Amino acid sequence: MTSTTVLCGGVGAARFLRGLLDVVPATSVTAVVNTADDTVLHGLAISPDLDTITYTLAGATDDERGWGLAGETWRAMAALDRYTRVRPGGSLAASTWFNLGDTDLATHLYRTARLAEGATLTDVTAEIVRAWGLGLTMLPITDARFRTMVTLASGPDAGTEISFQDYFVRLRHDVPVRAVRFDHDDARPTPAALDAIDAASVVVIAPSNPIVSIGPLRALPGVDEHLGARRDSVVAVSPIVGGSALKGPADRMLVELGVESTVVGVARLYAPIAGTLVVDSVDAPYAAAVEAEGLRCIVTPTIMSQPGVAAALARTCLDAAG
Amino acid sequence: MTSTTVLCGGVGAARFLRGLLDVVPATSVTAVVNTADDTVLHGLAISPDLDTITYTLAGATDDERGWGLAGETWRAMAALDRYTRVRPGGSLAASTWFNLGDTDLATHLYRTARLAEGATLTDVTAEIVRAWGLGLTMLPITDARFRTMVTLASGPDAGTEISFQDYFVRLRHDVPVRAVRFDHDDARPTPAALDAIDAASVVVIAPSNPIVSIGPLRALPGVDEHLGARRDSVVAVSPIVGGSALKGPADRMLVELGVESTVVGVARLYAPIAGTLVVDSVDAPYAAAVEAEGLRCIVTPTIMSQPGVAAALARTCLDAAG
Numbered sequence: 001m002t003s004t005t006v007l008c009g010g011v012g013a014a015r016f017l018r019g020l021l022d023v024v025p026a027t028s029v030t031a032v033v034n035t036a037d038d039t040v041l042h043g044l045a046i047s048p049d050l051d052t053i054t055y056t057l058a059g060a061t062d063d064e065r066g067w068g069l070a071g072e073t074w075r076a077m078a079a080l081d082r083y084t085r086v087r088p089g090g091s092l093a094a095s096t097w098f099n100l101g102d103t104d105l106a107t108h109l110y111r112t113a114r115l116a117e118g119a120t121l122t123d124v125t126a127e128i129v130r131a132w133g134l135g136l137t138m139l140p141i142t143d144a145r146f147r148t149m150v151t152l153a154s155g156p157d158a159g160t161e162i163s164f165q166d167y168f169v170r171l172r173h174d175v176p177v178r179a180v181r182f183d184h185d186d187a188r189p190t191p192a193a194l195d196a197i198d199a200a201s202v203v204v205i206a207p208s209n210p211i212v213s214i215g216p217l218r219a220l221p222g223v224d225e226h227l228g229a230r231r232d233s234v235v236a237v238s239p240i241v242g243g244s245a246l247k248g249p250a251d252r253m254l255v256e257l258g259v260e261s262t263v264v265g266v267a268r269l270y271a272p273i274a275g276t277l278v279v280d281s282v283d284a285p286y287a288a289a290v291e292a293e294g295l296r297c298i299v300t301p302t303i304m305s306q307p308g309v310a311a312a313l314a315r316t317c318l319d320a321a322g
Numbered sequence: 323m324t325s326t327t328v329l330c331g332g333v334g335a336a337r338f339l340r341g342l343l344d345v346v347p348a349t350s351v352t353a354v355v356n357t358a359d360d361t362v363l364h365g366l367a368i369s370p371d372l373d374t375i376t377y378t379l380a381g382a383t384d385d386e387r388g389w390g391l392a393g394e395t396w397r398a399m400a401a402l403d404r405y406t407r408v409r410p411g412g413s414l415a416a417s418t419w420f421n422l423g424d425t426d427l428a429t430h431l432y433r434t435a436r437l438a439e440g441a442t443l444t445d446v447t448a449e450i451v452r453a454w455g456l457g458l459t460m461l462p463i464t465d466a467r468f469r470t471m472v473t474l475a476s477g478p479d480a481g482t483e484i485s486f487q488d489y490f491v492r493l494r495h496d497v498p499v500r501a502v503r504f505d506h507d508d509a510r511p512t513p514a515a516l517d518a519i520d521a522a523s524v525v526v527i528a529p530s531n532p533i534v535s536i537g538p539l540r541a542l543p544g545v546d547e548h549l550g551a552r553r554d555s556v557v558a559v560s561p562i563v564g565g566s567a568l569k570g571p572a573d574r575m576l577v578e579l580g581v582e583s584t585v586v587g588v589a590r591l592y593a594p595i596a597g598t599l600v601v602d603s604v605d606a607p608y609a610a611a612v613e614a615e616g617l618r619c620i621v622t623p624t625i626m627s628q629p630g631v632a633a634a635l636a637r638t639c640l641d642a643a644g
Contacts, residue, residue, distance in 0.1 A: 043365060043434035075395055079428030086453040102424045106401035112365035131408040 002318065005030045005200035009213020010037075010049040011066075011247055012239055012304075013206035014056035017136070019310025020204075021057065024318070026135030030196040034208070035121065035140045036148040036182055036216030039165045041098055042080070044108040045115055048165075049213070050125055050140060051107055058132040072101035098169050122190055139196060141217045144187035148212050153178035153256060164212060173249035176256050180211055182219040189220045197226045202321035204314075205236035207302060209250040210269050211257060218273070227273035233321040236274040236295075237302060237313065238263045242282040246303065262286060267293040276320045278302065278313070296320070324640065327352045327522035331535025332359075332371040333388075333569055334561055334626075335528035336378035339458070341632025342526075343379065346640070348457030352518040356530070357443065357462045358470040358504055358538030361487045363420055364402070366430040367437055370487075371535070372447055372462060373429055380454040394423035420491050444512055461518060463539045466509035470534050475500035475578060486534060495571035498578050502533055504541040511542045519548045524643035526636075527558035529624065531572040532591050533579060540595070549595035555643040558596040558617075559624060559635065560588045564604045568625065584608060589615040598642045600624065600635070618642070 004024060006017060008031045017031055031053060038047045055061045055069055062070045077099050100108065107128060114124040120143040129138045148164035153176040161181070167173060197203060208214055218224050227234055243261055245251040251261040259265040263279040267290040270277060277295045279286065280302040290297035298320050304310040326346060328339060330353045339353055353375060360369045377383045377391055384392045399421050422430065429450060436446040442465040451460045470486035475498040483503070489495060519525060530536055540546050549556055565584055567573040573583040581587040585601040589612040592599060599617045601608065602624040612619035620642050626632040 040438075041435075042431035043438050044431070073395070073397055073424070075424040076398060076427040076431065079425035080431060082453045083428065083432040083450065087449055102395070102397040102427075103401035105398040105424075105427065106405065109364035109366070109398065109402060110405040113363075116362075116365050127409050128405065131405045 001025075001028055002201045002322070003028045003030070003199065004202045004204060004318065005032060005196040006204045006206050007197075007208075007214055007217055008033045008049065008053060008206045009208030010034075010052040011056070012208045013049070013213070014053045015304040015310055016204070016206045016237065016314065017053060018057060019304065019312070020314035020317075021136065022311035023315050029136040030200065031136060031138045032141055032193045032196055032217065033125075033138060034213050034216050035142060036146050036184075036212070036219075037164050037168070038147070039163065041100070043112065044100070044105070045112045046100075046108055047111065047121070047125075047140070050128075050138065051104070053138065054107075054128055054132055054134065057134050057136070060132070068101050069103050072103055074099060074101055076100070076102050076105055098165065120190075122192060137196070139190065139193045141189050141193050141223070142184075142187045142220060143190055144184065146182065146184040146187040146216065146220070148216055149181045149183050150177050150212075151179040151181070152176070168249075173252075177253060178256070180215065180253070180257065182216050184216075184220065187220060189217075189223055194222060194226055197223070198230070201233070202318055203227065203230065203234045204317045204321075205234065205270065205274060207237040207239040207246075207304075209239060209245070209248055209253070210266055211250065211253050224273055231273060232275040234274040235276040235278060235317045235320045236266070236270045237278045237317065238266045238280065238283070240266050240283075241280040241302060263297075264289045264293065267295050267297075271295060278317060278320065323347075323350055324523040324644070325350045325352070325521065326524045326526060326640065327354060327518040328526045328528050329519075329530075329536055329539055330355045330371065330375060330528045331530025332356075332374040333378070334530045335371070335535070336375045337626040337632055338526070338528045338559065338636065339375060340379060341626065341634070342636035342639075343458065344633035345637050352459040352461060352522065354461050354463055354515045354518055354539065355447075356535050356538050357464060358468050358506075358534070358541075359486050359490070360467075360469070361485065363422070365434065366422075366427070367434045368422075368430055369433065369443070369447075369462070372450075372460065373426070375460065376429075376450055376454055376456065379456050379458070382454070390423050391425050394425055396421060396423055398422070398424050398427055420487065442512075444514060459518070461512065461515045463511050463515050463545070464506075464509045464542060465512055466506065468504065468506040468509040468538065468542070470538055471503045471505050472499050472534075473501040473503070474498070490571075495574075499575060500578070502537065502575075502579065504538050506538075506542065509542060511539075511545055516544060516548055519545070520552070523555070524640055525549065525552065525556045526639045526643075527556065527592065527596060529559040529561040529568075529626075531561060531567070531570055531575070532588055533572065533575050546595055553595060554597040556596040557598040557600060557639045557642045558588070558592045559600045559639065560585045560602065560605070562588050563602040563624060585619075586611045586615065589617050589619075593617060600639060600642065
């Protein structure tokens with residue numbers, strides 16, 4: 001049976017996976033997920049990308065708001081304001097901008113308690129996936145602490161390095177950045193994640209931010225080498241469509257870090273690890289330029305908000321590698 | 323100005339303090355509170371007695387239900403069921419019997435985050451008290467980990483030692499116990515708590531469970547000695563009225579541990595540390611027997627569910643010591 005491993009960030013990857021699960025059995029799919037956005041808030045272990053994928057695949061997300069769980073309430077965080085007002089600043093200040101819903105809290109409580117018991121993030125993730133009745137395998141790229149740090153490029157805080165969530169949520173990724181660094185000391189990809197990269201029939205790089213979603217996976221020792229060794233059956237989907245990111249700051253970030261915000265820029269970033277780049281129909285004029293970077297270029301609709309597109313895109317990726 | 327220090331467990335102490343604050347300025351009152359019921363659930367630091375007192379004095383409790391916050395919801399715990407069903411047992415099993423409300427969770431999240439930052443429980447408690455706008459000083463008896471353990475006396479688990487919350491909440495204190503032990507390694511009372519015992523004009527032992535609420539305070543090194551050194555101005559209020567506890571298992575527990583479940587039994591326990599025992603009017607016939615134990619006996623209404631009784635009882639305690 002064909003098996004597929006998908007390298008994932010958050011929302012874009014979740015939508016791609018939803019399409020993939022329409023065309024192949026869930027048991028044949030492994031998602032290897034970015035954890036460099038993970039953070040600790042109010043003592044709770046938060047894994048935004050893992051949870052976005054889980055909630056999306058479970059059909060539990062609030063699609064109108066674009067994040068969080070459907071029917072969510074916010075009473076715990078509202079009550080926390082009483083305390084953070086008395087003692088502003090410090091790690092608790094986050095409560096004013098990082099809103100955790102009451103039912104979402106359960107996931108963080110469970111993860112925190114299990115990690116405190118000595119479980120690995122890989123263990124806990126498997127339990128959470130099972131609890132939501134999902135059939136795929138979901139693996140954090142690492143069980144170690146591992147954090148994306150962003151250096152601001154301008155304004156009063158130019159040159160300051162802040163955490164990813166500080167940049168992404170508090171500052172609404174609305175500020176230019178000068179550098180991105182992955183703070184990972186001796187973090188290693190888990191053996192299970194590397195095995196998933198090695199053993200799958202096809203590896204897909206989901207349409208996630210190449211810098212801060214796929215970048216952290218690649219920053220860990222060995223990941224690029226394992227992908228490079230099987231480059232011909234690695235298919236990347238461009239998250240840049242017509243020069244823009246469909247969601248998030250990928251387009252601005254590429255430019256700020258000196259990469260062209262086009263599918264050609266994406267092709268250059270992925271050339272060492274992927275044999276094929278799938279680009280949206282609007283980017284057909286760039287196909288030759290992508291191929292000049294040494295990747296096969298496949299042109300197809302990739303905007304997954306349209307019904308059926310995600311499944312067709314997944315099918316295209318599998319065929320491209322096969 | 324007269325200053326008062328009250329040794330406290332949970333509900334009975336909270337009601338007594340509410341009465342005391344009707345008759346003296348809050349700034350003259352220090353509550354020294356049991357923390358041996360404290361536990362960690364889902365990674366969160368829970369301090370039941372501290373919170374019961376805070377919520378009661380803030381007028382925020384649900385008086386009909388008898389515990390927790392008014393207008394509480396339970397969405398986070400309901401959502402946690404999804405996970406604990408997948409993995410029953412372990413520390414997470416508690417979610418099936420230890421219900422944390424959504425707004426109550428904020429207190430535990432704040433406490434947990436502050437402790438993780440290196441704050442002491444004394445620091446955090448002061449912040450929580452300030453956040454609720456309370457004017458009194460509230461001090462945990464110790465900043466160290468300190469746990470009440472209960473040995474079951476009968477049934478299939480006879481001889482098994484379990485945690486206090488396991489006994490009190492999960493088993494609804496509806497099982498006989500053989501022994502109570504305080505697991506406190508090298509826990510020490512805080513200097514602030516001992517100072518509050520030494521320096522107050524009056525020390526009141528609130529009508530709390532003598533074994534599992536006041537007992538833990540007394541088990542810590544030095545507390546009995548500091549109380550004994552000023553015994554004449556220490557006034558205890560009996561939690562046993564007409565042979566029964568108004569709330570909780572104090573009456574059964576006294577008998578199971580070989581102490582008479584009467585005001586005389588209470589007098590024997592407190593004789594080394596209190597010069598006066600205040601007993602309810604229904605126990606007037608025991609006054610002479612109490613005095614035979616070496617304590618002055620004051621007879622007065624003590625059932626604080628009646629309006630005005632708590633304030634009058636507090637006044638009586640202050641006068642008894644003065």
